[in-house]
Amino acid sequence: MKKNAFKMALISAVAIAAASTAFAAEKLKVGFVYVGPVGDFGYSYQHDQGRLALQKALGDKVETTFLENVPETDSDRPIEQLARSGHKLIFTTSFGYMEPTLRVAKKFPGVKFEHATGYKRAENVATYTAKFHEGRYVIGQIAGKMTKTNTIGYVASFPIPEVVAGINAFMLGAQSVNPSVKVKIVWANTWFDPGKEADAAKALLAQGADIISQHTDSAAPLQEAEKAGKLGFGQASDQFRFAPKAQMTAIVDDWSSYYIERTKAVLNGAWKSKDTFGGMDADMVHMAPFTNMPDDVKKMAEETFAAIKAKKLNPFKCPIVDQDGKAVECKDGKALTDKQITSMNWYVKGIDDKLPK
Amino acid sequence: MRIDLEPRATRPLALEIGAPILALAGAILIGGLVVFLLGKSPALAFEVYFINPLLEGWSLQELAVKACPLVMIAVGLSFCYRANLWNIGAEGQFIMGGLLGGWLAIATHDEAFQELIGGWWILPTMLVLGAVGGAIYALVPALLRVWLGASEILTSLMLVYVAELGLDWLVRGPLKDPNGFNFPQSVVFDDIARLPFLAEGERLHAGVPLALLVALLGAFVLARTIFGFEVRLAGEAPRAARFAGFDDSRLTLTVFAISGALAGLAGICEVAGQIGQLTPKISPGYGFTAIIVAFLGRLSPIGILVAALVLALTYIGGEAAQVELSLNNDMTRAFQGVLLMCVLIADTATRYRIRLTFGAAR
Incomplete structure (x- = not known):
């Protein structure tokens, strides 16, 4: 009992201290934790673009800080450091921060946490991710149209559901315009390692791929395509300046509207823990300008983009047949459910690769 | 000139x-x-980087937690390096220790099973398995050197990648959390398979005093035992060591086993201490950082203790500098x-x- 009383006193002391610093600082401090360097010009870069947009939109009310290159297995301390230094809203932007975020959140009930791409929530931990696979469907269609060798190379990172769903959506898009297309996959086993990514792209080009698609974060595979005089797509960010002759478009993650909306919610006291899975309709997934392709392909891509945005087209509309030729159960009636997509661990028919398990 | x-x-x-x-x-x-x-103030940077982390209870805890694996690994490495043997693969041995020990936590993650046999033995066995896993993995390059004369520098380093990919494969396959939506990580360990925490805040785990013990024991063995003398002699005067009748091969195997066991122990302490589950990566490069720590501590276990704390300080200070001064990582x-x-x-x-x-x- 005595210990409890002590704990209560401690907690209220901390709470009062926290409240008084918040009052003194008045600006809401928002922290971001990135897994890569801001200079990856891909995934972490886009999150930072979201941060900058937030700073620009609400600069008089917020102050933003970020920590980059934070290893996932040693992230408790950096996250706690943000919480301790008065940040009241903290975005942890990589899957591996899931347990650390939950642990730190338990210690700081007054701080709101937002964890990207995870699935565990708490009273003060929300989760969010985007339907990147919608963009994959569009680039799959473009690739299906543009390939001459009918062989597309795909540099993949790790076989987690997000990446597998991306491969499947890409393949479904490609098949929708070119039934005989083949996709070759190399697992780079990294999110960001320009050397390894470039090697993977080289191997794919040597195997006859004339288009390189990638689900790793650097511009290296795209640059390899450019060097070989082939085509490719940017990842997470518009990477046109790295490959002006090769990039046909890029899937652009746009976190700005989400970051602004959630920060406003904290400012208004309306913040609640929830899961967000937004796509093109929520402005979380954009396409970079369509370049290096004939007008008819461009028109098709634009129409597909518009149809997905207007929710007229679902990349995972049924029927869908898996690698073994079995029809996949349609839990939503007409298409796969979000849950089926976010836990995907099977390939659609036609993919010439065994899913690493 | x-x-x-x-x-x-x-x-x-x-x-x-x-x-x-x-x-x-x-x-x-x-x-x-x-x-x-x-364009920043060096004085302020010095304060944020080196002084502030030493003034707060929580950051002192964090210092100890961060230094813990570095101390254990580096003390082990000091045995190898003193004997002029170059184990560069502590990172791999760390992973193997964490993997083998962590495996037990996952295998016994079953309430009915624990009620049947009791769970008190799980954590100690995990620690032993961790040390054994690391030792066995370190013996591979040692044996290759003794039998074939293969450079232990290369083989131990290459085995790091084998361990990394092995762990990666296992947490995506056999050791994956069945209810984890296919994400590559194991179940969260039961409390009984976690190192107990010593202070409020759930950070300062029992691995920290263990690391201290390792350093003291290491210092004693190196300075006060015949074996320690053998290690030092083999490094400083190999010819004299041979004349004294010390067996080169046996020494190679022994120091590699010690070094591997300590790296493995560090691995399982990290997994059962602060991570609490197996993930595709369990080390942000401790095995390599520990090489710096070993040399910074001049290959003496007590020096290593100090060096690990200094290096831990550079991590924590570095993060503080990012937050407070927007200094680059x-x-x-x-x-x-x-x-x-x-x-x-x-x-x-x-x-x-x-x-x-x-x-x-x-």
């Missing part, structure tokens, strides 16, 4: 103690200059490199007299 390094016949104690301090001061000076050139890494370089220069200067010879070479 030629630069000659002549071994010093005697090394004054003042130089021996002063050199690392001078090295640290030199590194701070260089770091301060870079901070200044970046690459600064912490560059600074660690500068630090090691300064120490090696200082070390060379203590051991050797540097002489400049003018004129043509002979």
